[in-house]
Amino acid sequence: MSAARSKPRHRRRRTALLIGVPAALAAAATLAYGTVFGVFGDDAQPTAQAAAAPSWATDTADGFASVNSRGQNGTYGGRDGKTVTVKTLADLEKYATATEPYVIVVAGTINMAPVGKEIKVASDKTIVGSGTAGQIAGGGFFLGNGVHNVIIRNLTIRDSYQGVWNDKEHDFDAIQMDGAHHIWIDHNDLRHMADGLIDVRKNSTNITVSWNKLSDNNKAFGIGWTENVVTDITIHHNWIRETEQRNPSTDNAAHAHLYNNFLEDTAGTAISSSYGNYARGKTSMVLENSYFQGFKNPVIRDTTATLVQRGNVFSGTSGRNESGGGSGFDPKGYYGYSLDPAADVPALLKSGAGPRTSIGTTTRAAAATTLTVAKDGSGQYSTVQAAVNAVPANNPSRVVIAVKPGTYRETVKVPSNKPHLTIQGTGGSRKDTVIVYNNAAGTPKPDGSGTYGTSGSATVAVEADDFQARNLTITNDFDERANQGLSGHQAVALRTAADKVFLDSIIVNGDQDTLLLDTAAKDRLGRVYLTNSYVTGNVDFVFGRATAVIDRSILTLKKRWDGTSAGYITAPSTPADRKGFLINRSTVNGDVSAASFFLGRNWHAGGDASLRPQTTVRNSTLSAAIKPTPWSDMGGFSWKSDRFAEYRNTGPGAGPASTNRPQLTDAQAAQQEVADWLGDWTPTAS
Structure with a gap:
């Protein structure tokens, strides 16, 4: 060519999004790192x-x-x-x-x-x-x-x-x-x-x-x-x-x-x-x-x-x-x-279309450094959090934390002053590298200062902009059956509260409140692009106020701890002037009963009537698990007053337009594309 x-x-x-490209190939096409020994030392x-x-x-x-x-x-x-x-x-x-x-x-x-x-x-x-x-x-x-x-x-x-x-x-x-x-x-x-x-x-x-x-x-x-x-x-x-x-x-x-x-x-x-x-x-x-x-x-x-x-x-x-x-x-x-x-x-x-940041610039790509993590001691660090801690505050360029295959039972937090960070599994499969923990909203903190709460329960919490994760699994394996006496079963696997978060070829596992896509503050923009990935759960398992795209991915529905089939995929809490969740070219499946799951419900967090939660599901394949009336009210607010719609979905769970199942027109759909969600940001692997 x-x-x-x-x-x-x-x-x-x-110039376009690297959509549908296997992670290894995308990374090989775009990684351009140099040496910066002065930042981290000779190792x-x-x-x-x-x-x-x-x-x-x-x-x-x-x-x-x-x-x-x-x-x-x-x-x-x-x-x-x-x-x-x-x-x-x-x-x-x-x-x-x-x-x-x-x-x-x-x-x-x-x-x-x-x-x-x-x-x-x-x-x-x-x-x-x-x-x-x-x-x-x-x-x-x-x-x-x-x-x-x-x-x-x-x-x-x-x-x-x-x-x-x-x-x-x-x-x-x-x-x-x-x-x-x-x-x-x-x-x-x-x-x-x-x-x-x-x-x-x-x-x-x-x-x-x-x-x-x-x-x-x-x-x-x-x-x-x-x-x-x-x-x-x-x-x-x-x-x-x-x-x-x-x-x-x-x-x-x-x-x-x-x-x-x-x-x-x-x-x-x-x-x-x-x-x-x-x-x-x-x-x-x-x-x-x-x-x-x-x-x-x-x-x-x-x-x-x-x-x-x-x-x-x-x-x-x-x-x-x-x-x-x-x-x-x-x-x-x-x-x-x-x-x-x-x-x-x-x-x-x-x-x-239009001017691109990659054209006309004569400066070399910023140098980046790779830190290795291995459970067996063969890396520089034995835990992921130790590697995150080693990154200097306000690092100016990309740092890759390469995590060797293994199960890492720990919580990981990437603070807001450590941007441009990538956590990447090095195994042949995203299943080879697993970060897992089991905190829930009602789990008491070890210091006796109360419970973790929903957002604090996350196995991996990302608060830094320009974060990337790929080729790994992030799980919250909180056991609901064994903890029925605990108040608060929300158990987050991954929480993002940052802008320009790129999640590629990962698995996010949980039950209730699996994936929290949030922003650093109510008035802050937080864009997330998740592609080529799997997300599993049963109740509100994709939720939050971020502007987020789930593209070319699989959403797997799970039964609850007692074997029943019932749940909600999304629970957006979108500010009125922002875009919420876009599920695009994806698949919804899972071993659950027919007509037992909603596509979503409207979460007015804290009873805030000014919010206008949004989920659009388009060009996706829906299993028979989806209800014929796929949207639900929450907290006394009618979903019909918010922003919920579908466009050209297929599969046994898809259905025709009705007052209970709004469908976008072609003109409306043209304004609800991936690029409309991401704006001036083009996610690329680095």
Whole structure:
């Protein structure tokens, strides 16, 4: 996948969630640790050294920008020149207009003066934002006649808007091309400009526009302004939202290949679309596997144009949706590419479009250290907690605690001042490494100061941000049958009270209150992503106020201590302004009676009426154990006043929509994807 003509999927895999990838492979693909003996001493065990050069420095375009023509062999920007970092308008203009090639890294916000200024970029340039820091405010770039081999990447270009919505007076674009060729526009955030976001004009050709966010504008993307039919352009994996027209408008393009784009018009906003993809004049357009949400007139064509549609999804659209005029062209006759399923496009682009922290950064990955734990004394520590204790407070980079196979009967607490910590089992199976204890809410503390309470009963408690766990089992084996006289049988296996918690390929075992997904405080965000994992329990065994995704995992229902089948999977206590639990592409099963378990109930912790608990279960397989009315009231609060829904579940426990079983519409489901839960966080193994 390294060739210039077949890179769409390669770039997507670098930026999207590592979903469904076996833990060992994901770790091998992303771990890049160096030595930091000074932190832990000479007995610390580092892994392999980080890679020497960032991949973005040598990336080349795909699509029509990769095609050899007009004396230009693909599009690679300024890679043959020096790399310079700029923070001022003067320096940006100096290097962008120079005759020699440059890779220009924009490392801060550059304000254009005067407002609306467009820097005239010369050939053989890469202009790239440093992570998410590179921003151009109040202006943009102009690529004139004959300018070629230019990459504009990973920038936010914004805010030349002059207060007139359909502005005829100010031609202040984000990126304008007049007669340019071999241009790659990739991973940018373009918004709130006075005229268009992208203009491809006057015979510009061999253009690729990929993985960008275009939003909050009257005109998104115009192509044409010429009687000649010469433009070859590829437009793929772009998220176009809250724009009225030119989405794009494509006039007299010889070959326009549009695929895997997401066009979104959200109902109830001040901006309403007038049309989506438009094939004008003598354009020949191929439109594949794109997703149109809420757009008016999503696809239109002039009678003189050719428009071929394949595999697109239309949700909540209205008006014209057209194709025809001929058989079109075969894009694979010009370059190789791979299509993502159209149904996956909204989630894919919400998580992957726009500037990325991994692009434009020249600093090596922060070094990390591995500490080993072994019961038999062959490691540096014999308990997991001892290894956690050895991590210095406020450690600046990743620390991996590698736990050898064995059963570790202990409680483990990762305090809030020890972020960037990974606990990872080193066995061939997640069952080989087990951390287990048996405290319950009603268990007396050894010092006589009372009982542990529910949150204090956790076998493993995580209070530090950016925590990861993989390839191990965490269990609370409290024996309810033997402790019937004890008040408080809640027994937590794993408690998280932190943000950016990534749980991959683990087993979490318990009965009541197995997995507590919490936040550090009521007003603090706490995001959790659990994937490729198993969670077992019977009563409220996934509960708390965190914003959490359970993805591609198995929820196993257990009978209670007395052999009866009855219980609840989730008990969210979500604040009204946050998202709660999303169970996605998972399976619910277990050796319990049919129609004996609820999907969840609404926990208004402490009787707090301001909460709005949320659980969404979507695209999952439900066993016959799920009740036909799968939601339940709790503590005097009606679940119907909170947020509980399903979407496209299957299996004997699934059921049709009713007042007691709400189902999301397609439009609602498009707003309840994994990326909506995780926001700007992309979990990756490290």
